[in-house]
Amino acid sequence: MPFQTYECQHCDSEFKAFEDANAAQNQFCSPRCEVDGKGL
Numbered sequence: 001m002p003f004q005t006y007e008c009q010h011c012d013s014e015f016k017a018f019e020d021a022n023a024a025q026n027q028f029c030s031p032r033c034e035v036d037g038k039g040l
């Protein structure tokens, strides 16, 4: 099962995501962190 633990680039918290999920690609734990992390 391609389920991995990642560390969020923004808040440094660990989260689990499927390898092929967007969260795994971007390594942000949530859409909010993705927005903040990218400075959007």
Ligand SMILES: [Zn+2]
Pocket (backbone or CB within 6 Å): 008, 009, 010, 011, 012, 013, 028, 029, 030, 033
């Ligand atoms: Zn985060």
